[in-house]
Amino acid sequence: MRTLPRRLGVAIVVAAIVVLLSIKLNSFRDYQIAEIAFEVTAVAGLTVLTGLSGQISLGHAAFMAIGGYTTALLLLHLAWPFYAALLVAAVVTAVAGAVVGAAAARLRGPYLAGATLLLGVALPAIAYAWPATFGGDQGLNVAFTTPAFLGVNFPPTRWLAWVATLVALIVLVLLANLNHSRVGRNWRAVRDDDVAAALDGINVAAARILAFVVSATCAGLAGALLAIVTTLVGPGSFTLTVSISLLTAAVLGGLGSLAGALWGSLVIILVPTYVTDVATSHGLSASVGSNIPIVAYGVLLILVMLVFPQGIQGGLTRLFSLFFSGPDQKPRTWRTAPTPHVTPSADQAPASQHEKEGTL
Amino acid sequence: MVEFLQFTLSGIVFGMIYAAIALSLVLIWRGTRLLNFAQGGMAMFTTYVGIEVIYKTHSYWAGFVIALAAGLVLGAVCELTVVRPTTGKPPLNAVIVTIGLLILLEGLAGIFFGGQYRSFPAAFSIIGLRVGGTPIGVSRFDVFVAVAVLIATLALAAAFRYTAAGLRMRAAAFNATIARLSGIRVARVLTVGWALAGLLGALAGVLVSPSTFLYPNSMDAIFVYGFTAAVIGGLDSAVGAVVGGLILGVVLSYAGGYVGGSVGSDLTSLVALGILVAVLMIRPDGLFAGARMRRV
Numbered sequence: 206m207r208t209l210p211r212r213l214g215v216a217i218v219v220a221a222i223v224v225l226l227s228i229k230l231n232s233f234r235d236y237q238i239a240e241i242a243f244e245v246t247a248v249a250g251l252t253v254l255t256g257l258s259g260q261i262s263l264g265h266a267a268f269m270a271i272g273g274y275t276t277a278l279l280l281l282h283l284a285w286p287f288y289a290a291l292l293v294a295a296v297v298t299a300v301a302g303a304v305v306g307a308a309a310a311r312l313r314g315p316y317l318a319g320a321t322l323l324l325g326v327a328l329p330a331i332a333y334a335w336p337a338t339f340g341g342d343q344g345l346n347v348a349f350t351t352p353a354f355l356g357v358n359f360p361p362t363r364w365l366a367w368v369a370t371l372v373a374l375i376v377l378v379l380l381a382n383l384n385h386s387r388v389g390r391n392w393r394a395v396r397d398d399d400v401a402a403a404l405d406g407i408n409v410a411a412a413r414i415l416a417f418v419v420s421a422t423c424a425g426l427a428g429a430l431l432a433i434v435t436t437l438v439g440p441g442s443f444t445l446t447v448s449i450s451l452l453t454a455a456v457l458g459g460l461g462s463l464a465g466a467l468w469g470s471l472v473i474i475l476v477p478t479y480v481t482d483v484a485t486s487h488g489l490s491a492s493v494g495s496n497i498p499i500v501a502y503g504v505l506l507i508l509v510m511l512v513f514p515q516g517i518q519g520g521l522t523r524l525f526s527l528f529f530s531g532p533d534q535k536p537r538t539w540r541t542a543p544t545p546h547v548t549p550s551a552d553q554a555p556a557s558q559h560e561k562e563g564t565l
Numbered sequence: 566m567v568e569f570l571q572f573t574l575s576g577i578v579f580g581m582i583y584a585a586i587a588l589s590l591v592l593i594w595r596g597t598r599l600l601n602f603a604q605g606g607m608a609m610f611t612t613y614v615g616i617e618v619i620y621k622t623h624s625y626w627a628g629f630v631i632a633l634a635a636g637l638v639l640g641a642v643c644e645l646t647v648v649r650p651t652t653g654k655p656p657l658n659a660v661i662v663t664i665g666l667l668i669l670l671e672g673l674a675g676i677f678f679g680g681q682y683r684s685f686p687a688a689f690s691i692i693g694l695r696v697g698g699t700p701i702g703v704s705r706f707d708v709f710v711a712v713a714v715l716i717a718t719l720a721l722a723a724a725f726r727y728t729a730a731g732l733r734m735r736a737a738a739f740n741a742t743i744a745r746l747s748g749i750r751v752a753r754v755l756t757v758g759w760a761l762a763g764l765l766g767a768l769a770g771v772l773v774s775p776s777t778f779l780y781p782n783s784m785d786a787i788f789v790y791g792f793t794a795a796v797i798g799g800l801d802s803a804v805g806a807v808v809g810g811l812i813l814g815v816v817l818s819y820a821g822g823y824v825g826g827s828v829g830s831d832l833t834s835l836v837a838l839g840i841l842v843a844v845l846m847i848r849p850d851g852l853f854a855g856a857r858m859r860r861v
Contacts, residue, residue, distance in 0.1 A: 326834045331835070445785065497676075498672075499675065511650050
């Protein structure tokens with residue numbers, strides 16, 4: 206249990222850094238901090254689902270949408286305080302995660318990918334079908350004010366950055382503890398070999414469903430944060446692109462690693478704006494300038510996956526072990542992305558080295 | 566009754582397009598055990614190539630043929646350059662690489678061809694055909710769409726069944742190690758598989774674009790439904806891909822037609838989700854999944 210104070214310590218240090226940064230930086234950067242905070246909340250949940258329990262979700266934006274719309278409706282119609290709406294959003298998405306997880310527990314690899322992909326596409330369509338409740342294409346506006354004790358002149362984006370960071374850090378600490386508990390061990394056992402896990406007395410279906418519940422709750426919290434940070438929830442906030450970018454961030458950072466979730470979120474949020482800045486400052490034409498970030502993002506994804514197969518965190522761990530503990534020491538296995546079946550045995554080798562019936 | 570016939574026929578036409586995308590995904594899945602997320606992006610890109618050729622030559626068929634050829638080349642190039650290096654890495658990496666490829670292609674299309682919506686010409690009249698004065702809901706071009714996909718499917722099936730190259734491809738997909746031991750160059754076979762998938766995708770792109778407009782994201786929805794069709798049918802089955810595409814096309818056509826108004830078209834994706842969940846709850850590996858040992 207000595208790890209708990211250590212994790213709390215790390216969280217407090219990060220919180221202090223964020224507070225300092227948010228005071229030093231301008232309001233646009235504060236907004237980006239808030240964006241990174243809700244992004245990392247969702248990505249951390251997804252990395253637990255995919256990296257630790259071995260289930261893929263290509264529709265995680267659907268859970269963000271559930272959390273976001275729940276928050277927006279509660280704030281809009283009932284004028285609840287945000288923390289109460291946040292808790293309700295977490296409960297509602299947990300229930301949704303249980304439903305989806307129960308259906309998903311039977312599915313494997315690409316079939317689960319297909320079902321969740323379509324879930325991510327279909328759920329935001331409900332907003333179009335019932336515009337009276339969900340505001341249709343326009344979405345719902347969310348009013349969020351800074352508390353009175355901070356004074357009138359306190360920048361709202363700074364307060365948003367603080368709130369979002371606080372929620373993100375609480376989620377990360379809880380997830381880190383969960384991963385190291387019996388629950389996390391069960392997930393990894395189920396991921397690596399579900400038959401062996403079942404023989405060891407683990408309830409495989411329950412472990413899978415629980416992973417979906419935890420992951421969906423994180424996404425729901427992220428959606429609630431997105432609602433207050435962007436002051437708007439609409440179908441456009443939860444598109445297929447968002448779902449895909451969540452998975453991309455998780456794998457890019459290093460699947461199954463919470464630190465990796467942070468690296469992935471930083472890349473997803475910061476790289477496009479950075480490249481856009483560079484492109485516009487070089488006076489490129491609009492059609493080229495607006496597409497350069499997209500091209501750069503695509504190339505970056507491909508390169509990182511080919512050069513650092515274990516993601517950014519895996520690359521960092523390797524560098525770190527080179528410098529400090531000698532190349533022989535293996536990194537702790539749960540931190541690195543799972544590679545259970547990358548080299549298939551000869552008797553059941555698939556057509557290429559790609560996994561025969563694994564995650565995808 | 567007439568309405569029912571109209572919805573069925575137009576559903577079949579869209580179903581054939583979903584089937585083409587689904588088939589291309591199945592081709593790649595069987596060979597490389599990889600979901601190619603760039604399939605829609607590749608189709609979009611080759612369709613742009615086609616429309617540029619049509620503008621230059623004023624010939625639809627020149628554009629049609631060159632788009633298909635571009636699909637072949639693009640499929641092979643993608644496999645050789647970015648997909649093959651993912652061999653031996655965690656399987657999700659290959660998926661992310663294809664997502665990166667999709668984003669890259671969409672960005673490049675924006676740079677080379679511009680982001681605005683373009684209309685794509687149809688090979689034949691798009692005025693609805695009539696039988697004895699009653700419109701049957703499909704046009705000459707729709708008939709061409711269905712026939713073109715059907716011919717491509719049958720040609721592929723025949724090639725797999727009756728040619729030596731087809732036998733090699735089936736052997737490589739069945740068991741790569743043994744195929745390699747019997748002298749088949751599995752890597753080359755995989756490249757050919759990707760090229761054929763690129764061709765099918767290009768065909769789907771050229772055929773669907775007259776009814777959807779062409780823009781860098783225009784194939785996203787088609788890809789999602791093609792993927793859904795492949796999952797419904799079972800990713801290992803070519804027959805399943807076609808059947809899945811037709812089921813999806815027809816049911817979505819009924820949903821859009823009978824529910825009516827904007828609600829109907831908004832809910833198509835929910836209806837598709839309903840079909841997919843219903844099928845997967847009964848058969849978790851799709852309708853045409855082969856027998857497979859799986860306990861727990």
